[in-house]
Amino acid sequence: MVSTPELKKYVNRKILLKLNNNRTVIGELRGYDIFLNVVIENGIEVSKDKNENALGAQSVIRGNSIVSIEALEPIV
Amino acid sequence: MVSTPELKKYVNRKILLKLNNNRTVIGELRGYDIFLNVVIENGIEVSKDKNENALGAQSVIRGNSIVSIEALEPIV
Amino acid sequence: MVSTPELKKYVNRKILLKLNNNRTVIGELRGYDIFLNVVIENGIEVSKDKNENALGAQSVIRGNSIVSIEALEPIV
Amino acid sequence: MVSTPELKKYVNRKILLKLNNNRTVIGELRGYDIFLNVVIENGIEVSKDKNENALGAQSVIRGNSIVSIEALEPIV
Amino acid sequence: MVSTPELKKYVNRKILLKLNNNRTVIGELRGYDIFLNVVIENGIEVSKDKNENALGAQSVIRGNSIVSIEALEPIV
Amino acid sequence: MVSTPELKKYVNRKILLKLNNNRTVIGELRGYDIFLNVVIENGIEVSKDKNENALGAQSVIRGNSIVSIEALEPIV
Amino acid sequence: MVSTPELKKYVNRKILLKLNNNRTVIGELRGYDIFLNVVIENGIEVSKDKNENALGAQSVIRGNSIVSIEALEPIV
Numbered sequence: 001m002v003s004t005p006e007l008k009k010y011v012n013r014k015i016l017l018k019l020n021n022n023r024t025v026i027g028e029l030r031g032y033d034i035f036l037n038v039v040i041e042n043g044i045e046v047s048k049d050k051n052e053n054a055l056g057a058q059s060v061i062r063g064n065s066i067v068s069i070e071a072l073e074p075i076v
Numbered sequence: 077m078v079s080t081p082e083l084k085k086y087v088n089r090k091i092l093l094k095l096n097n098n099r100t101v102i103g104e105l106r107g108y109d110i111f112l113n114v115v116i117e118n119g120i121e122v123s124k125d126k127n128e129n130a131l132g133a134q135s136v137i138r139g140n141s142i143v144s145i146e147a148l149e150p151i152v
Numbered sequence: 153m154v155s156t157p158e159l160k161k162y163v164n165r166k167i168l169l170k171l172n173n174n175r176t177v178i179g180e181l182r183g184y185d186i187f188l189n190v191v192i193e194n195g196i197e198v199s200k201d202k203n204e205n206a207l208g209a210q211s212v213i214r215g216n217s218i219v220s221i222e223a224l225e226p227i228v
Numbered sequence: 229m230v231s232t233p234e235l236k237k238y239v240n241r242k243i244l245l246k247l248n249n250n251r252t253v254i255g256e257l258r259g260y261d262i263f264l265n266v267v268i269e270n271g272i273e274v275s276k277d278k279n280e281n282a283l284g285a286q287s288v289i290r291g292n293s294i295v296s297i298e299a300l301e302p303i304v
Numbered sequence: 305m306v307s308t309p310e311l312k313k314y315v316n317r318k319i320l321l322k323l324n325n326n327r328t329v330i331g332e333l334r335g336y337d338i339f340l341n342v343v344i345e346n347g348i349e350v351s352k353d354k355n356e357n358a359l360g361a362q363s364v365i366r367g368n369s370i371v372s373i374e375a376l377e378p379i380v
Numbered sequence: 381m382v383s384t385p386e387l388k389k390y391v392n393r394k395i396l397l398k399l400n401n402n403r404t405v406i407g408e409l410r411g412y413d414i415f416l417n418v419v420i421e422n423g424i425e426v427s428k429d430k431n432e433n434a435l436g437a438q439s440v441i442r443g444n445s446i447v448s449i450e451a452l453e454p455i456v
Numbered sequence: 457m458v459s460t461p462e463l464k465k466y467v468n469r470k471i472l473l474k475l476n477n478n479r480t481v482i483g484e485l486r487g488y489d490i491f492l493n494v495v496i497e498n499g500i501e502v503s504k505d506k507n508e509n510a511l512g513a514q515s516v517i518r519g520n521s522i523v524s525i526e527a528l529e530p531i532v
Contacts, residue, residue, distance in 0.1 A: 056146030070512030132222030284374030
């Protein structure tokens with residue numbers, strides 16, 4: 001059965017988000033919806049020159065701005 | 077239960093909005109709708125060189141222009 | 153009750169619109185629809201170097217081009 | 229009653245269209261649809277250095293490309 | 305009666321298409337659909353320095369890429 | 381009868397696709413859907429300086445990225 | 457019968473994805489949905505100067521960011 005993209009397995013795991021305007025954000029996935037809007041905690045923004053900038057307590061990232069979501073932990 | 081992105085917990089709290097054209101706005105969230113259009117009060121726009129420019133009494137920011145919404149206060 | 157973004161309170165008040173291509177327009181809100189298309193009167197376009205250019209008698213601004221709508225008068 | 233953006237009053241009047249890619253077109257509005265696609269006649273394109281270039285007999289301008297529609301005649 | 309944009313009158317006539325990325329195409333309109341996707345024959349692409357480059361036997365141009373459609377023949 | 385854009389006549393024929401980011405792809409059309417997503421075989425990408433780069437065995441090109449589809453063989 | 461673009465035949469095969477912002481990603485297709493969101497494993501990002509950068513264990517790439525999907529293995 002061809003699995004549809006399932007973010008359920010990524011919840012509470014560390015993910016790396018690549019956003020439209022060349023922004024990269026790393027954090028723990030807490031939730032998502034069908035538009036691929038995602039909720040992350042302990043978020044860090046990694047700039048091009050690898051500087052890290054902590055984000056707020058919790059962040060909602062809009063699906064429309066997301067290019068890719070990488071699982072930084074094994075997905076079983 | 078995987079929580080869908082819920083802005084309800086952010087209402088009346090201080091949030092930081094990153095917008096499409098590299099604009100950053102900070103303010104108190106007063107309301108939102110399913111398109112992630114948001115209403116903020118006491119809004120401030122923070123330019124790249126950290127200058128702060130107060131916005132009107134109340135502002136509606138269109139969901140389509142929003143990249144991320146960070147809670148600047150703990151979310152319980 | 154979390155209020156959804158309500159432009160009704162802004163009608164006949166002075167508003168400031170920030171548009172996608174760094175354009176700024178000030179005018180009195182006369183009407184709007186669910187796509188956030190808005191009708192303004194006595195519109196003025198404010199260029200980056202603060203020059204003011206009067207718009208036509210009445211203008212329709214398309215919601216898709218709007219980034220934010222600021223109320224320039226108190227909203228009660 | 230909050231009026232929704234109504235182009236009916238603009239029909240057969242002179243309007244100024246600002247388009248996405250900094251193009252400006254002036255002409256008489258002959259028709260429109262719910263997507264704000266508009267039909268104009270006697271259209272002129274005004275370039276940034278104010279040169280005027282006549283358009284075809286009649287033109288359809290796609291709503292998606294329109295930023296604003298200004299009435300160049302009083303709207304009663 | 306306010307006419308909605310009607311391409312029927314343009315069929316088999318010469319039209320000029322302005323596309324999003326500053327491309328200009330001239331050809332005879334053979335068909336269209338509700339998304340303003342259009343079919344043209346004997347198409348020519350006119351570059352900025354007025355060079356003309358013939359297109360294939362027949363071409364489909366996607367509505368999403370079209371800014372304006374000008375009739376190059378009188379529309380009765 | 382005004383024909384709607386019909387790709388059926390283009391199937392198994394050589395076509396030239398112009399894509400949003402100034403990319404040009406030539407190949408044989410094998411299939412398409414209502415979003416104008418297309419399947420091509422024996423695809424070649426032609427760069428601006430006319431270099432040719434063969435694509436994979438088969439490729440799906442997303443409709444949203446397509447500006448125009450030219451038939452490089454007569455369409456009867 | 458004109459086949460609609462069918463990614464089923466690409467599953468568990470090596471594919472090359474060209475993304476909107478000139479990014480190129482190679483990996484094994486594990487799943488997809490009707491929006492052409494795709495799940496890949498053993499993903500590698502290939503930069504313009506041909507440097508290879510391994511992606512996370514598994515990645516979801518959003519359909520909206522995808523320009524083309526090339527099968528790097530024969531499709532039967």
